Amino acid sequence: MKFSYQIFYVFLVLLLPSLTFAADLTGKTIEVNDPFVRAVPPGASNTALFMILKNSGKTDLVISEISSPASRAAEVHMSMHKGGMMEMHHVPELTIKSGESVSFSPDGYHIMLIGLKNPLKEGTIVALTLKFKNGDTLKIDAPVRKLMKKMEHRH
Numbered sequence: 001m002k003f004s005y006q007i008f009y010v011f012l013v014l015l016l017p018s019l020t021f022a023a024d025l026t027g028k029t030i031e032v033n034d035p036f037v038r039a040v041p042p043g044a045s046n047t048a049l050f051m052i053l054k055n056s057g058k059t060d061l062v063i064s065e066i067s068s069p070a071s072r073a074a075e076v077h078m079s080m081h082k083g084g085m086m087e088m089h090h091v092p093e094l095t096i097k098s099g100e101s102v103s104f105s106p107d108g109y110h111i112m113l114i115g116l117k118n119p120l121k122e123g124t125i126v127a128l129t130l131k132f133k134n135g136d137t138l139k140i141d142a143p144v145r146k147l148m149k150k151m152e153h154r155h
């Protein structure tokens with residue numbers, strides 16, 4: 001009896017740190033403003049999610065993993081101008097500093113939804129889970145809508 005009790009104790013000690021430190025930040029120390037997914041024509045395989053994230057907590061947060069049931073993969077991307085062309089690249093880790101905001105917009109950072117599983121009709125809600133490097137998570141529900149003209153990229 002004593003032996004199995006000790007094993008149980010060891011398990012508890014091993015488990016506790018991860019249970020204590022990983023938190024769901026939804027509705028807590030990170031504010032999600034105006035999240036939406038860009039509506040795309042049926043058959044399109046990718047789209048992007050835009051929003052503003054504000055870290056009102058005391059520690060910096062590093063986005064390290066993203067998932068959505070709507071697509072095969074989801075990644076932070078950065079759009080950049082290169083020789084008159086728009087290029088984007090994958091940002092494996094994006095830091096949102098304590099007290100600061102990061103904008104996800106057509107001209108900069110965005111969450112790329114890669115390999116859409118179903119056509120996304122306007123008004124559909126897309127669920128997204130961000131996972132931070134410290135194990136915390138954040139759940140976001142973003143409606144699908146058209147990109148407004150004034151936000152479209154023009155030269």
Ligand SMILES: [Cu+2]
Nearest residue numbers: 077088110112
């Ligand atoms: Cu992209």
